[in-house]
Amino acid sequence: MIITKKKDPNNILETVKKYDKFFLIGCSECASLCGTGNEEALQEMTDFLESNGKKVTGQLVPKTGCQTLGTKIELKKDKEACADADAVIVMSCGAGTQSATEIFKDKPVYPSNDSLFLGNMTRFQMFDERCSLCGECVIGKTAGICPLTNCPKGLLVGPCGGMSDGKCEVSPDVPCAWVRIYERQKSLDNLDEMKEVLEPKDWSAGQKPGNLSTRSEKKEEKK
Amino acid sequence: MNFKEALESGKFTVTAEVGPPKGTDITEMLHHIDLLKGKIDAANVTDNQSAVMRINSLSVCKIAMDKGLEPILQMTCRDRNRIGLQSDLLGASILGVHNVLCMTGDHTSAGDHKEAKTVYDIESVQLLNVVNNLNSGKDMMGNELKGPTSFYQGAVVTPEANPVEPQLMKFEKKVNAGANFFQTQAIYDIDKFKGFMDFARKFDVKVLAGFVVLKSAGMANFLNKFVPGITVPQELIDELKEAGKEKALDAGMNICARQIKQLKDEKICDGVHIMAIGMEDKVPEIMERAGLL
Incomplete structure (x- = not known):
């Protein structure tokens, strides 16, 4: 799976400072196992943004964030919340984030995580790199x-x-x-x-x- | 007699190191070259040693050669991909630098540019194969060269690696890849080294035993603790301690000279490689004490 780590929230806040309203997207696969894109992580981000005067218009934890078409379909039910947001914060890996870039043609997209490596889970929320996808x-x-x-x-x-x-x-x-x-x-x-x-x-x-x-x-x- | 001729003739051959400085003031380095020339058979010119950025090896090889000290170009695979390595080898060749030591190279994390991207596109054994190809008039993709190189290529080995078996397997791969000579990591235990030489003597290669001059008991303890593949026996540490602080370096030079003499007298290996690490000016004196000058 793709191993991700949360960025410093204050850095995220600095990056998105010119926007006020956000839609959050997580992922139920790798980012959930890493604890960086599950419901809990999204709630934590919502609380953080709101405590800094921002607004969260809605959120979704899609089944597989990097499956662009599937995520696009899942997002249909959040059409209004998405339309209301100034920007999208994606809480999965770099692939999931770029699926959102493709889906949201008219909105800026920001990652909340750093993508680290293709990892093996050795114990719960402990990951080691074994493969570099060298081809x-x-x-x-x-x-x-x-x-x-x-x-x-x-x-x-x-x-x-x-x-x-x-x-x-x-x-x-x-x-x-x-x-x-x-x-x-x-x-x-x-x-x-x-x-x-x-x-x-x-x-x-x-x-x-x-x-x-x-x-x-x-x-x-x-x- | 050049380095290759010396080694191949069976002469007990001595190499040392010239370390390119960090910066353009090369006064001290030129002084070291003057001290070493005419005394040693050749000098390794290090390649951004310990991954610390300095003047490149090839430029200093050229300067050493012009001053009358035969250079051995050290080439690591850390900073250049296969295109860069081959291109620099061709460059070395036209400058008249014909000895090359193929190494993998210390990791960038050891140096002063830790954020640099490491390359390691190929590694030491594969680099030896590349040198073979260039010598036979082809690049590593098999493309014809307009004029071949004529390198005398060598490699390194750590006789006291633990475990030693994978290291010995790699040694054999280096031999098969065309290494003509080996310079070893520093050794301090001649009996153990004899064990390694029993293995190395099965192959048609020359071996120069590595020496790092001990300056103090503290340095010996540091080497034991932090430098992979180096073991300074306790009796040598005691010898340095007994000499006292002021005479420790003198004792270290004596140890070095004594062991070099033993290697030569007992014909244990084909020569020595003295890594003086900032004490290049002591190399001629060590050689004198060892009866080599």
Whole structure:
């Protein structure tokens, strides 16, 4: 899921200072699990804005904020509240925020969160990054552990000289990704896989902005 | 005899470091170059060492060469993508810099521009492969070069890494990628180092043992605590302590010289790499004490 963190509300207030009335949009998926875009977070934002002399005309926690069409349909019932607002504050990730940018053609849209990474939830509201969405997965050759993400240098061929007692030089509390890979390959009796030198990464596989259509040809024909 | 010839001939080879300064006043650096030339076989010119922004390695390599000190261009993968690295390697080649040390490079978080974007488009083993390609007249995409390079390429290794197995596997990958010589992280325990050399001797590569001169017991404790892959044995720390504050540096130089002499006399490795870290002026004296001058 996409991991988000709340921005400092005072910074948000400064960014939107020229507007008075806001419509708030959260998200019931990732941002709800992160506690940044659920009903509670939206209420907290409403209270904050109102205590600073602003008005909240309405709010919605759509099912999936980044699903542009679905969110647009869900917003139909809030047509008046939306029309009444000077601006929209989106309390999900950068993708959800840009769905709103697309939906609200005539209103400014502001994010209330910083989007951090694609995360795994290790415990309730505790998240770790495991995948960088690089466009060409290599973990079939690295014991199911992504060195591109788990090593701050993203090294594909083995540990650097900064590894110390199995820990990373950048974050001494974090185990070295390549020591983890080594230990797992060893326990799986797969050390020969570690002898392969991976080719330099093809970064063009992850060129921005990404786009993909998985619509079948049949569907396209019907259309 | 140049650096490559010295190493390949079996001469006990000595390298040291020239650290480009931060700023355009290079008076002190020029003084260090003068002190080292004619004494050591070649000098590594560091590449924004510890991720601290300084003069680039290549410019200083050229200056050292013009002053008669053979340079080893250190190249890290932290600051340049594959286009920048290859382009700088071609540039080094036309300037007559033919020794290159391929490294991954300290992370930006260690340096003075922590907000910088790290690159690491490729890393040390892949960079060695790139140098091979350039030497054979092709860039890393296989495009034909108008004139090949002729680099003598080396790499680094940390013999006392813990755990050491993944480090040794990477060492082997570097050998297979064409590394001709290795300079090691600082070592202080010759017996342990012999163990590493038993492994390294299986391969057709030259190994220069790394030395960081100990200035005090405090410095030794600092290295043990904060520098990955360095272990200063307690008996050496005691030796520095016994020497007293004023004589500690002298004792540190003696330790360094004694260990270098042992490596040479017992033919344990092919040479040494002395990282003086601000005490370049002591390098000739250490070499004298080790019987190398």
